[in-house]
Amino acid sequence: MSARISNNLRSAKAVAAALSDSEDERLSENSNDGSVFLVSNDEDSEIEKVKGEDVITEYEDDDEFDLETEPASKQRRLNKGADRQSCRGSRSSGNPNFSTNTKNDDMDVETPVEAFRVLFDDAILDKIIIHTNEEIERVMCLLISKEHQCQSIHKKIDKEELCAYLGLCFYSAYFKENESCVKDMWDDVFGRGIYRATLSGKRFEFLNRVLRFDDKNTRSERRATDKLAPIREIWDIFIQNCTNNFEPANNCTIDEQHKPEIIMSYNCYKGATDTFGEKSHEFSTARRTARWPLRFFYNMLDQSAVNARVAYNLNADNPRLSRKKFLKKLAFGLVEPHLRRRLGIATIRASIKKIIRKLLEIDEHVPAVVSVIKENTRSKCHLCDSNAVGRTRMKCPNCLRRMCDDHRTAICVECSAAN
Template sequence: MGERNGNQVMYYLRDRRLDVCYDEESDNDVDGEEVHEEIADEQDADEDSDFDELRRRQVDEIEENIQPRLGRPRSVIKGKNNFKWSTIAPESRGRRSFHVYLPSAREEAKNVSTPLEAWTLLFTPEMLEMIIQHTNEEIERNRVNIENQNASFCRNTDIVELKALIGLLYFTGMEKHNHTNLEDLWSPQFGYNLYRAVMPERRFQYLLQNLRFDEKNSRNVRRTEHALAPIKELWDAFIVNCKKYYSPSTNCTIDEQLLGFRGRFAAQVYIANKPDKYGIKIVSCNDVQTSYTIDAEPYVGRIETAAGDTVPSYYIKKLTETIRNTGRNITCDNWFMSVNIVREMKHNYSLSMVGTLRKNKPEIPSTFLQSTAAGTVRYAYADGMTLLSYSPKRNKVVLLLSSLHKRGHMNEEIGKPDIVAFYNATKGGTDTFDQLCKCYSTSRITKRWPMRLFFGMLDQAGVNSAVLYNLREANSALNCRSFLKELTFSLIKPHLEDRLRKSTLRRSVRTLVSEVLEVNEHRSNETGRLQKRKRCSVCSWRDNKKTLYSCASCGSPVCDDHRTHFCHNCA
């Protein structure tokens, strides 16, 4: 069966055009916190408004003294660390051949036919059973503190109920109720019938309070090995599934996603130009065409890197393990980019890179930092890399480095260099994915960071599974909201059917469940007749009233005083 291309998938996923906001890392690091500066337009990706005017004049004087002595343009220029660049483009060796990859599903993902099947590939039954096991352990520990230990709201949970809980979380995100008070959600006046039909408010709250994802007794030991210990096993399983069932297109993006969180977390970051400001940072690798998350790594503080490696290079190598030696391209911003990592990824892993450079890199020639007339373009070449200094307007300089482009060319249609046009077209994979997650986020207010990360995983699974579902051409195309609607109903339906089979379910709730399932419970216009007289189940035992009739719905014996007759239409 055929597959849709990436552009078609993104067209179906978006309910409306998403205005992607691209972020920039500042050249400065203040008190160990990351400071991002908002970009005025897409060409200002590496603008430094604090450029030293004195240093600029000094450079101009040096160039004025050197140029007359040379009498001709120099073919070799050097950076601050004497790194050599050539101003002469390398000779072209004819047409270059490279493989073009299209986004595609792998293994079982090729045959998914429903949203639930696609979602189950990423959140497998084994992962849900692990959550159930540790959640029931927490319920058992907390049950001793409850006065009535036989209360129905504090019973152990199962996989059917857990799926229903997740379905309600998706529904709250879909209806923008994720920050609404629970009392209002379950209110007959202001809430939705679906909430009361699936489970009581107290049960929903109790399950969220007791959700756990690891063995509590061994947590402190595992935390010494990794700070993500309370949810690491679940996270690792989720990322393995994301990588297993998807093959990305030719171009990928590595960037940061911020999960808003104001509680206590050792590696909490502050990013000024993100909507949430504070939270948990996730460094993610996404497909440019579909925004599918291929791999991701939460930031948990200090990282032990190999000798000579930097933290950005660690993330690039870690997140590109599944696409090494494939000839794909990675686009990233100036926090990740450096001459060393671009060269290493090209020679050791056959991956090209395109991105902006910070102006404090020692390999950059001083002449490339000078501000010139608008539209000025300067190129330098070294070891298969192309360095671009571009002035989109006066007193602004953008530095880009590419190992994909062998020679510098201008795009005549837009009046910008090809490298700038390519970077602007491929830098938004992660930002678009982040916006799709936030559009229908399941995140509720919590003080527990593992829960915030779990909500983030649900959002990521929702977007990724929607991509897998829409890739199959035989499936009807669904946008994110329509996909989540079908997924929500598929998750809660088994639990609703279980509730409907309970004879003790209140009549008002039974009516709600029947309406949600669109089941018409037929009631006979006559009560059932018993073979033997029995005591009325409603009357006091002191009255000792016997009857030959029973309730047609639940079968309980009822006397004439407690029987009600309905016609077929009213029943």
């Protein structure tokens, strides 16, 4: 604690020095009125207060410099919290100093997906697709070299499927299941149908492993001068998109990086930084991973969702959405094109197609199941060889031709609806 107090004291001295217009106003141990702090060289020693109050007047609201009794300190902390809340209240009540505007007047986004794609544009998605497919090729070559068979989960990714993957990440944030294991999320009984309808669990896990954001062949060379090399390309594009489309207000704090001359008013203006961090972590897409670039990417998704909602709500024609409702609409908007594509794939299970139809609000018409027709007389099956001697009484209910047991089958109602 003493070491922390000493560090804060040195910061306070620097602030006082920066704010002073003359050398006489600077904080020093040889002050004329004797109002000083004496700090011992021993880091475990306590700060000793000498007569006079002028020097510490500006810092009497700081808990680190409060040397009064415990009840008075508690009351002072409560008052400081009320002051901060007052600042936040003035911001929410429409204080123009905290307003946010868009630089581009034509950026009138009408859907959450459009707002998200302003920040995560095609330039970012294309780089992810290129480098992810490069990693998939390496995985497939490795499997072939070990004489393993490549499966459907190892296929390359396209933009539509990548957006669907991002949509599932946002759904996991919406349901607060980002830390749940994939097996539980895709469970037929306890899992959610939106996950199974969009991607298979194995495909989702595979994409988590192979998702890449840079050229792996040149990474070591770039990393020598840039520690952020594995994700630098898309990070710079993302930051550029944010700065090109949003205009900060006059009073802003950038992630608690403040200069000494504004440290005195920092507590009043830092609320937006705290709020942004709180919103980013309240509904987080971050999953447990040992790869820090992937964790960094999840953080970009969280930040983009917060900023995209701001852009969406700035359009007066759009209904104002809460954070949670916006996230839900964004997630569904990203997965919807892929759901419609899967609905047309013949090999998708009928139970999955049933979930997709329900999600897309498509009426499911289940035709009546017609039983086979049984005649009184026997006749030759029209599918059997001409030399066959077998006879049958059964007729196909569609073509009304004879069919034997070897050339007929029975299907369930769900499969009949799918066909």
